Amino acid sequence: MEAALALFTLTVMEIVLGIDNIVFIAILVDRLPAHLRDRGRKMGLGLALVARLILLSTLSWILQADEPFLYLSDLGLGRLGLGGDWLTDEIDGISVRDLILLGGGLFLLAKSVHEVHAKIEGHAEHKQAAAHPSFAGVLVQIALIDIVFSLDSVITAVGMAKDLWVMIVAVILAIGVMLVFSAKISEFVSRHPTLKILALSFLILIGVMLIAEGLGTHINKGYIYFAMTFAVAVEMVNLKTRGSGGHKLVDEELGAKKLAQVSAGK
Incomplete structure (x- = not known):
């Protein structure tokens, strides 16, 4: 019973932690030709699974990944005269996990900002429309960020389960x-440009959070998820309102045409 409860809880946690992974994959595969998107999505999630299983098989390394191998205080950085106890234990120690999170956060931030810029600059996107990124290139980018997300996911798994x-x-x-x-998430995001910008904004927040974590400052992921859930809920209302407004406008135009025809007949 205890194992079943742990399995259920951990599965839910892994799904929640995988949301940002899905969004990133959805954004990247959207740049591929239509006939390659489904394959790219599946292979991207396949890479995520492989990365997680490989990390789980090296539990001893994972448990040591949190252990600092270098201390800033040993380099004399504690005497910078910044005032206060700024060099806490979390900031002082540098671990392998910190470096991976920092590198992954910078990569995610740069990639997301680039995608936002490409989306806003419509003319640039039209120029690039004929030249899609290579399938292998997209998979490499997915694999890189999968390692970052997988590390976070596996550390959570190690902390929550014994077996x-x-x-x-x-x-x-x-x-x-x-x-x-x-697939449904990717198609929905692709169909609504405003949601794509929202998803990219979410990835920018995740990138900033990973950078902060890598620098030793913990940010509760729940705050980011709450903010994004609220933003998505507001955008859903906007989409519904715009849809209703569009139908109303069409009805008014049809009514005006019929009235004009009746007037012309008289």
């Missing part, structure tokens, strides 16, 4: 659920 089989099954189930819904 390796529970972690592996939870990760496989979570990726399976994401695989089922990823």
Whole structure:
């Protein structure tokens, strides 16, 4: 019973932690030709699963990834005269996890800002429309960010479950659920440009959060998820309102045409 509860809880947590992974994959595969998007999506999530399973199989390394191998105080950076106890234990120690999160955050931030710029600059996007990014190039980018997201996911799994089989099954189930819904999420985001900008803004926030984590400052992910959930809810209302307004406008135009025809007949 305890193992089943741990499996359910961990699966839900893995799905929640995988949302940003799905959004990033959706943004990247949207740049591919239409006939390659579905394959890119599935292979991207497949890479995410492989990355998680590889990391889970090296539990001893994962447990050591949090251990600092270098201290800023040893380099004399504690005597910069910034005032206060700014060099806390979290900031002082540099671990492998910190470097991975910092590098991944910078990559995600740069990529998201570039995508926002390409989206806003419509003329630039038209010029690039004929030259889609290579399939291999997109997969490499997905693989790089998968490592970052997978590390966070696996560390959560190690902290929540004791049995390796529970972690592996939870990760496989979570990726399976994401695989089922990823196509619908990707299509929905692709159909609505404002949602795509919103998704990119979400990735920028995640990138900033990863950079902060890499620098030793913890930011509760719940705040970011709440902000994005609220923003998406508002955008859903806007989409509904615009849709209703569009139907009303069409009805008014048809009514005006019929009235003009009746007047002409008289």
